[in-house]
Amino acid sequence: MKKALITGITGQDGAYLANLLLEKGYKVYGLLARRSTNTLWRLDYLGIIKDVELIEGDMTDLSSLIRAIKISQPKEVYNLAAQSFVGTSWDQPLLTAQVTGLGVANILEAIRLTDPSIRFYQASTSEMFGLIQEEKQSETTPFYPRSPYGVAKLYGHWLTVNYRESFNMHASSGILFNHESPLRGIEFVTRKVTDGVARIKLGVEKELRLGNIDAKRDWGFAGDYVEAMWLMLQQETPDDYVIATGRTTTVRDMCKIAFEYVGLNYEDYVVIDPKFYRPAEVDVLLGNPTKAMQKLGWKPKTTLEELITMMVDADLERVRKEVNA
Ligand code: NDP
Ligand code: GDP
Numbered sequence: 001m002k003k004a005l006i007t008g009i010t011g012q013d014g015a016y017l018a019n020l021l022l023e024k025g026y027k028v029y030g031l032l033a034r035r036s037t038n039t040l041w042r043l044d045y046l047g048i049i050k051d052v053e054l055i056e057g058d059m060t061d062l063s064s065l066i067r068a069i070k071i072s073q074p075k076e077v078y079n080l081a082a083q084s085f086v087g088t089s090w091d092q093p094l095l096t097a098q099v100t101g102l103g104v105a106n107i108l109e110a111i112r113l114t115d116p117s118i119r120f121y122q123a124s125t126s127e128m129f130g131l132i133q134e135e136k137q138s139e140t141t142p143f144y145p146r147s148p149y150g151v152a153k154l155y156g157h158w159l160t161v162n163y164r165e166s167f168n169m170h171a172s173s174g175i176l177f178n179h180e181s182p183l184r185g186i187e188f189v190t191r192k193v194t195d196g197v198a199r200i201k202l203g204v205e206k207e208l209r210l211g212n213i214d215a216k217r218d219w220g221f222a223g224d225y226v227e228a229m230w231l232m233l234q235q236e237t238p239d240d241y242v243i244a245t246g247r248t249t250t251v252r253d254m255c256k257i258a259f260e261y262v263g264l265n266y267e268d269y270v271v272i273d274p275k276f277y278r279p280a281e282v283d284v285l286l287g288n289p290t291k292a293m294q295k296l297g298w299k300p301k302t303t304l305e306e307l308i309t310m311m312v313d314a315d316l317e318r319v320r321k322e323v324n325a
Helices: 012-023 041-045 062-072 086-091 093-114 148-167 189-201 222-234 251-261 290-296 304-324
Strands: 003-007 027-032 053-056 076-079 119-125 171-176 208-210 240-243 270-272
Touching (some): 012 027, 012 041, 012 222, 027 062, 053 062, 076 093, 076 222, 086 093, 086 148, 093 119, 093 148, 119 222, 189 251, 189 304, 208 251, 222 240, 222 290, 251 304
Parallel strands (some): 003 027, 027 053, 076 119, 119 171, 171 240, 208 270
16 A cells, blocks of 8 residues: 655645545545644534544654654655645745755655655645746746745755755646635635634624735645646656636625625625735736646646535534524
C-alpha cells in the first residue's frame, strides 16, 4: 500500500487531499500540531478522522518532522502546513517566516536526512506574483510578493527548486491560485461572505463589513486543486505548475453572486470598513494553467457560481443548526 504524509492535514486542502488519497487506496498519515482546542472539524466534516493516522509534530521542530517521516515511511510528502492568512502575516511576520518559510527547509532536510527518494510537494501560491508583472501569470512570470506571507512562500518555493537541482530530489512546487470550499477558513473573503450571507438571510446579522472589494482573484474549488497536487507527484520528473481557472472576478462580483443566490442585494448589506484594508494590496491575480492542462491533463471542473452557491448552502445549514441549538 502506498503511504503518504500530509503536513497541514487539519487545514482546508489537507482534508480534501487526505480524502482523495484515501479514495486512491493510500495509507494516509498527517502531521498534527499540538493545540489546546480541537482542530479536527474538517476531517470530521468529510467523515475520515478514523481513516487517517495522525502524528504529533510542528513545522518549526525538525526533530518532530524526522520522527514523523520515520514513523510513516511515506513515498510521498505533501507540505501544506503554513501560517496561510495574508492579513495575519503583517502582524506576525516572524512566525510566518518560521512556519511558512523555514518550515519548508525543515521538512526538506527531514526528507533528505531520512530518505531522499521520497517525492515532495510544496504548496506555493499566486501571492508570490503579488504586484503582477504580466497580465496572465504563468510559471515564467517574474515574482513580486506584496506581504510577509508572499515573501516567506517565495523562500519555500525557491528552496524546493534548489533541493531538486542540488540533490536530484523529486520535489515539485504547485503555484496555486486562490481556492475555496465549504471548509475554507472563516477569515478568508469568500467564506467570510458566504457565512455573512447565511447569517443575514437567517436574521442573525444585519450587515457584512469588508475591506477592498475591488480586488480581483482567480478563484477555484479546493476539491479540484488537490487533484493537481497528486498528479504532480505521479509525473516521472518533478516540475513547477500554475494551477488556476484562467478567470478573474472582483470581490464585489463574488458578493453579488452570493447575495443574489438567497434573493438579496449585496449593496443593502455590505459596509466598507478600512480596518480590513491591507498595508500593501494584491490588486489582481489571473493565472494561466496551460502547462498543467497539457502536461498533467488537469483542468478545473467547478465554476465560481457553483463554488459560491455550494459554500452558501453549507453555511446556511451550519447557521441553521447554530440557531436551533
Ligand atoms: P489552512 O490555513 O486551512 O491550513 C493550514 C494548515 O497548516 C493547518 O492544518 C494548520 O494546523 C497547519 N499548521 C499551521 N502552523 C503549523 C505548524 N507550526 N506546524 C504544523 N502545522 C501547522 O490552509 P489551506 O488548506 O487553505 O492551504 C494549504 C496550503 O496551501 C498552505 O500552505 C497555504 O499557504 C497554501 N496555499 C493555499 C491557497 C488557498 O487558496 N487555499 C492558495 C495557494 C497556496 P492547525 O489546524 O493546527 O492550525
Ligand atoms: P488572499 O488572496 O490570500 O489574501 O485571500 P483573501 O480571501 O484573504 O483575500 C482576497 C482579497 O479580498 C484581498 O485582496 C483582500 O484585500 C480582499 N478583501 C476585501 N475585504 C476583505 C475582508 O474583509 N477579508 C479578507 N480576508 N479579504 C478581504
